[in-house]
Amino acid sequence: MNIRCLSCGHTIDLDDAYSDYEGQIKCYTCQALLAVKMSDNIIRSVNLYRQAAADIQEEEIRGNP
């Protein structure tokens, strides 16, 4: 499954572990964070969570329980 980064337009390749996933994904190209929601191998929503910036600190990329 592929998601297009809303910040840089690069395609992010996701493996099957993301076929049913809700949370954040980091674009490897521009380091922007995308908030995605997927189920049944279908992308339900993609939102730009945080624009890429040089001074972003690493955060836990996990949804809250």
Ligand SMILES: [Zn+2]
């Ligand atoms: Zn990007």
